[in-house]
Amino acid sequence: MARKATNKLLQKAKKSKSDEFYTQLCDIESELKHYKPHFKDKVVFCNCDDPRISNFFKYFASNFDELGLKKVIASCYREQSEDLFNQISSERGFFYEYENTPKQKSSIESIKVIPFKGDGDFRSAESLELLKQADIVVTNPPFSLFREYVEQLVSHDKKFLIIGNVNAITYKEIFKLIKENMAWLGINLGRGVSGFIVPEHYELYGTEARIDESGNRIVSPNNCLWLTNLDSFKRHEDIQLVKKYYGNxxxxxxxxxxxxxxxxxxxxxxxxxxxxxxxxxxxxxxxxxxxxxxxxxxxxxxxxxxxxxxxxxxxxxxxxxxxxxxxx
Structure with a gap:
């Protein structure tokens, strides 16, 4: 069945503070399989991910030995709200560090997170300290903050593999990176990213919106990409050209x-x-x-x-x- 455009959904997410699009494990597996050699002895940071539910964290924890990872860090933002009377923040962000020890393996289903002092925003000083430890950042960052997010990765000289809207190509900051060969598109694009899990308050737009066997609400925007600076086979393949200009x-x-x-x-x-x-x-x-x-x-x-x-x-x-x- 042909997909109907779901730009309305993405625009809604772009304007939302939460940007609550959660990546499916199948899409992570489909992309990450092409970069496995890059992860040996590396620290991976998923800095927009609740380790208790994130499929990015699940992928790296499950494939820790196969990838030869050194450590996986996942951190999560929590919007803070203050009580009108005592002005004490009611929520804090948190993180979790996974090094595949026997103790961690046995408790992977009941992760005990470490609270931040603040909200865990990727721009916060606490999150930046974790970023400094990392070799590669892999996540689905907020659509509404994509420019700022990528700028931070570049300024800290980090390798990355992240999901964004296809329109990100048109941002002058992102296009400049691509033009200067500092970033490029990943393997999967458009239909190659099969859909995102969204919470209850999101409307299920589009003809391929669905609820899967686990009860997850899935939308399929069909206009997302992976942006990376990890090398892959695809960017070294010539486009096969067959048409001619002269005579046409x-x-x-x-x-x-x-x-x-x-x-x-x-x-x-x-x-x-x-x-x-x-x-x-x-x-x-x-x-x-x-x-x-x-x-x-x-x-x-x-x-x-x-x-x-x-x-x-x-x-x-x-x-x-x-x-x-x-x-x-």
Whole structure:
């Protein structure tokens, strides 16, 4: 069954303080299996995760020996509220450190968390102290704070594998990282992220929203991605190009405000065009930095959106082929 757009759901989450989207274990397993060599002897930090219910923590605790991990840390935010009379915060964030000892193995189902002094926000001093211990951060951060979250990881020089909205590609801060080869898209995108568990107060939007056999309420936005700076096989695979520009120029109109041609689909990128091409943002899922150079995003020479005969195609990434094949 075709999915209906569920942008309404994601916009609702973006405006929410809680950002209560919980990742399914099947989606974590589907992505993480491609990065296993990166985790040997590493400390993993899941800093947006209640260790008692987080599927990220469950994955790493269950696969601790197979991955050869050193430690897993999971921390959780709790919004603090003050009593009007005594102004004492009623809730605190908490964390848990797992090192796969016999004692921890036997009590994994009844985790005893360690409370923070504060709310456990990923930006808090307490959370940052845990971040400093970590080698790799893996989680589903708040959609509404994605820019700030990634900026913190980069500023602390951390490896990461995180889930975000596809629209994050269009954020200038995120696009800059991708352009400079400091971050890239993971293996799964869109339908590759099958859905999120949401709490009772979220409406089940979309034709594929469902309640699973465990009673979890699942929504399938179909517009999420994994963003990472962990290397994988996919980013070293060339896009197989079969179409030609010369002889088919009418299929590739030129921009009004930039010396380049428009390409509507990644599969239609011509193999013989030496100049700059505007490609859809989904191109980044197949982007190999050895094959293409990213020039800029969205804007023409006049700093206005790229246009063709006065009309603006959807956002385009301007790229150039490094492995040009001369047309015969």
């Amino acid at each position: 120029e009418n299929e590739y109109p030129k921009y009004d405000n930039y010396d380049g041609i428009n390409v509507n689909k990644t599969k239609d990128i011509p193999l013989d065009y030496e100049g700059v091409m505007g490609v859809p943002i989904t191109f980044l899922h197949k982007f190999n930095p050895d094959q293409f150079e990213i020039i800029k995003f969205r804007k023409g020479d006049d700093d206005k959106d790229l246009s063709i005969n006065g009309k603006h195609p959807y956002f385009r990434i301007l790229v150039k082929n490094k492995k040009i094949k001369v047309s015969e």
